[in-house]
Amino acid sequence: MFYREAGDFKTSYTDDSQTFPIKFDRYRYYVVLVLAFAVVPFVINDYWVNAVFLPFLIYSIAAIGLNILVGYCGQVSLGTGGFMAVGAYAVYKLMVAFPEVSIFFHVILAGGITAGVCVLFGLPSLRIKGFYLAVATLAAQFFLVWIFNRVGWFYNYSASGQINAPERTVFGVPVTGAETAPWAAYIFCLVFVVASAIIARNLTRGMAGRKWMAIRDMDIAAEIIGVNPLKAKLSAFAVSGFFVGLSGALFFAVYLGAVEVGEAFGINKSFLVLFMVIIGGLGSIFGSFAGAAFLVLLPVLLKNTLVGGLGWPTDLAAHLEFMIVGGLIIIFLIAEPHGLAQLWRVAKEKLRLWPFPH
Amino acid sequence: MRQKLMTAAAVAMMAASPALAELTIVDTSYRTGPYAANGIPFSDGYQDYFTLLNERDGGIGGEMINLVECETGYNTEKGVECYEATKNAGDGALVYQPLSTGITYQLIPKATADGIPLHTMGYGRTSAKNGEVFKWVFNYPANYWDGASHAITHILNENGGDISGRKIALVYHNSAYGKEPIRTLENLAEKHGFELTLLPVDHPGQEQKSQWLQIRREKPDNVIMWGWGVMNQVAIQEAVNIRFPMDQFIGIWWSGSENDVKPAGDRADGYKALTFHNLGDDYPVYADIQEHVVDTGKAAGAGDQVGTVLYNRGMYAAMLAAEAVKTAQEMHGVTAISAAQMRDGMENLEMTEEKMAALGLPNFGPEFKVSCENHGGNGFGAVSQWDAEAGEFTLITDYYQSDQEIIGKLVAEDSAQFAEENGIEPGC
Numbered sequence A: 001m002f003y004r005e006a007g008d009f010k011t012s013y014t015d016d017s018q019t020f021p022i023k024f025d026r027y028r029y030y031v032v033l034v035l036a037f038a039v040v041p042f043v044i045n046d047y048w049v050n051a052v053f054l055p056f057l058i059y060s061i062a063a064i065g066l067n068i069l070v071g072y073c074g075q076v077s078l079g080t081g082g083f084m085a086v087g088a089y090a091v092y093k094l095m096v097a098f099p100e101v102s103i104f105f106h107v108i109l110a111g112g113i114t115a116g117v118c119v120l121f122g123l124p125s126l127r128i129k130g131f132y133l134a135v136a137t138l139a140a141q142f143f144l145v146w147i148f149n150r151v152g153w154f155y156n157y158s159a160s161g162q163i164n165a166p167e168r169t170v171f172g173v174p175v176t177g178a179e180t181a182p183w184a185a186y187i188f189c190l191v192f193v194v195a196s197a198i199i200a201r202n203l204t205r206g207m208a209g210r211k212w213m214a215i216r217d218m219d220i221a222a223e224i225i226g227v228n229p230l231k232a233k234l235s236a237f238a239v240s241g242f243f244v245g246l247s248g249a250l251f252f253a254v255y256l257g258a259v260e261v262g263e264a265f266g267i268n269k270s271f272l273v274l275f276m277v278i279i280g281g282l283g284s285i286f287g288s289f290a291g292a293a294f295l296v297l298l299p300v301l302l303k304n305t306l307v308g309g310l311g312w313p314t315d316l317a318a319h320l321e322f323m324i325v326g327g328l329i330i331i332f333l334i335a336e337p338h339g340l341a342q343l344w345r346v347a348k349e350k351l352r353l354w355p356f357p358h
Numbered sequence B: 001m002r003q004k005l006m007t008a009a010a011v012a013m014m015a016a017s018p019a020l021a022e023l024t025i026v027d028t029s030y031r032t033g034p035y036a037a038n039g040i041p042f043s044d045g046y047q048d049y050f051t052l053l054n055e056r057d058g059g060i061g062g063e064m065i066n067l068v069e070c071e072t073g074y075n076t077e078k079g080v081e082c083y084e085a086t087k088n089a090g091d092g093a094l095v096y097q098p099l100s101t102g103i104t105y106q107l108i109p110k111a112t113a114d115g116i117p118l119h120t121m122g123y124g125r126t127s128a129k130n131g132e133v134f135k136w137v138f139n140y141p142a143n144y145w146d147g148a149s150h151a152i153t154h155i156l157n158e159n160g161g162d163i164s165g166r167k168i169a170l171v172y173h174n175s176a177y178g179k180e181p182i183r184t185l186e187n188l189a190e191k192h193g194f195e196l197t198l199l200p201v202d203h204p205g206q207e208q209k210s211q212w213l214q215i216r217r218e219k220p221d222n223v224i225m226w227g228w229g230v231m232n233q234v235a236i237q238e239a240v241n242i243r244f245p246m247d248q249f250i251g252i253w254w255s256g257s258e259n260d261v262k263p264a265g266d267r268a269d270g271y272k273a274l275t276f277h278n279l280g281d282d283y284p285v286y287a288d289i290q291e292h293v294v295d296t297g298k299a300a301g302a303g304d305q306v307g308t309v310l311y312n313r314g315m316y317a318a319m320l321a322a323e324a325v326k327t328a329q330e331m332h333g334v335t336a337i338s339a340a341q342m343r344d345g346m347e348n349l350e351m352t353e354e355k356m357a358a359l360g361l362p363n364f365g366p367e368f369k370v371s372c373e374n375h376g377g378n379g380f381g382a383v384s385q386w387d388a389e390a391g392e393f394t395l396i397t398d399y400y401q402s403d404q405e406i407i408g409k410l411v412a413e414d415s416a417q418f419a420e421e422n423g424i425e426p427g428c
Helices: A023-043 A046-072 A080-097 A103-126 A130-150 A182-204 A207-217 A219-224 A229-256 A267-280 A285-309 A314-335 A339-353 B002-015 B036-057 B076-086 B101-114 B144-158 B182-192 B209-218 B230-241 B258-268 B284-294 B309-332 B339-347 B353-358 B404-422
Strands: B023-029 B065-071 B167-173 B195-201 B222-226 B249-251 B272-275 B380-387 B392-395
Touching: A023 A182, A046 A080, A046 A182, A046 A207, A046 A229, A046 A267, A046 A285, A046 B076, A080 A103, A080 A130, A080 A229, A080 A267, A103 A130, A103 A229, A130 A267, A182 A207, A182 A229, A182 A285, A207 A219, A207 A229, A219 A229, A229 B076, A267 A285, A267 A314, A267 A339, A285 A314, A285 A339, A285 B065, A314 B065, B023 B036, B023 B076, B036 B065, B036 B230, B036 B258, B036 B284, B036 B309, B065 B076, B076 B101, B144 B182, B144 B222, B144 B249, B144 B272, B144 B380, B144 B404, B167 B182, B167 B209, B182 B195, B182 B404, B195 B209, B209 B230, B222 B230, B230 B249, B230 B258, B272 B392, B309 B339
Parallel strands: B023 B065, B167 B195, B167 B222, B222 B249, B249 B272
Antiparallel strands: B272 B380, B380 B392
16 A cells, blocks of 8 residues: 555656655655654754754764765774764864854864765775774774874863863854754754765765675676776765764764763774664665664663653663663564664565555 | 654653652762772762651751652763753752763753753862852862872872972873873972873773883882772772882772772772762761661662762762752742752852761861852862771871962963853853
């Protein structure tokens, strides 16, 4: 009944190649956008923004970025935390150095700077593959955190080594700093998320994405049919770095407001984003969202249920939370190794035939 | 999937509305993770004291205390979540005691904007001592820079007032917390002519081999430590392993609890740590805690931490909060105070010997008076030493004041910078 192509006629090539070719899917997408832009901002409060929406949106961008590198191009990276730190420190230095420029451009520039750093650390990918590349990017993770801790210039020589986001506005509305209204922070991040998702989706189904996937599936064959591995791999690193940098910048400036590099962008962050990508589904934009939602929302939900709802002690709840989330990850990966995105795909197939599957 | 989770979360949130009570105190604790060994006793002490007030006195000034606990895991993201989740609990949270310098830095702007006071007792941002800039932040009775000065003064006293040419190493947690004392120590090094070596240890601090190898090679005369959680235990064990003289090893007050020294066994005997309150359980208030809290089964956690160093510190923090509530109730003539009135109470808090004796805690902490200009107390502290045989820390000095000349200057500099960055007009 749902997701039927029957009666959904395409009369032009543009129609035929649109992102959501099935009518029902397309309308669902519009409804989600309208809800996100026109309804949610009016009903959310501080708690929903800071505990649920901001982390979900920001981790979604990071997951999209990493998914391009790992899921589409097949280059394993454990440096996401370090690259997010580059985005955060870049936006901090820009915010402080050019207070008159809009924060909007600073965030984009921070993404660009991260893209550059990411390409630099992506150079070894031309020679090494798989686990060896993972170790090389792991080195990037530790090196970047070390340098942000070590070199005073990055944190403007503050006594504590922390960076703090000053207040910056967009069209006169503060989006960073303590006076930010919940809806302003939410909309600011949402704009970046939607733009990132649209760009990533179109890149991955165009020529660039096909090249990445060719490299992922078999690099030698790809090279023989004319894909330049240098360009393909480094462009994947650059695009991935750009999105990860965006998320790092938003993570620092809008979400936390003050950051300590070792704690906020440590190796744990790299693994968290990698898990989001794996659980959500490698090589799927929807999977990036699903993975981020799973790992951001589930702990909050469990905590509220166990502590708030059932009134259990907080330490017991915290330990149970680890066990439940860990257990669910294993169950999901056994039941569906291709992640939540594959579950969604299967559900869609089923829904197309429902209620007459034969 | 996403929608389902959201709905479920919404339902859980609805169900989570807390019981109504008049005075809401939030305990942002951490009973899990690498810092739990230190987080648990502090939180137990903090909660038990409020439970005692509820059970014995029927709350403060007739108002029951609604204690809300939230687990942060010493993690800033969870800390922010906890803050947002609890700030409107009951009639609104009165005061936050985050027990984490990282979370404190997050909360300073947020709490200031929301009008909720922060009490960062002996941690957090040191320059918050300047109440003209940090109106909502309090760090009495002592702060990190006082601590750095206490340690140096103690070394001075031990060495007849001359430490020029001595080598002193600082082993610190490589975070905002551990970096706090560096500037003070550098200034003191200039003043007293000692040589300072900085040895950072990364979170969570289990790996310190290279730092202690360097100590073994360079043979500093004294080691000062700014550690927390598992880092303390590892550092003391490493110091024992390289046979560093324990009486030349001084930890900040966060590096001096039973949990930190016991794993190293007898050889940790003589380890020194600073403190800004008294130790042990030889106080009348403990009889009340035993009777009203422990024996009735209302103790927080496992109830096995009563009388330990960090339990005492948590209890001391709760006592200072309760006294601030009383001060606020007297000032405003209402019993159900708001967060803004709580701030006034904290700003006019005065701790005297008579007050502490009446509470069953005679001679427990230094006397101090908070004012609008000075949110940090007078900077008195003492040195305690671990007696492995007796299994307890004992004070080996009287309370003495930190080098106010150097610290006052640094506080003024740092708070002026903060005021400028954030467009705050200092004033009372």
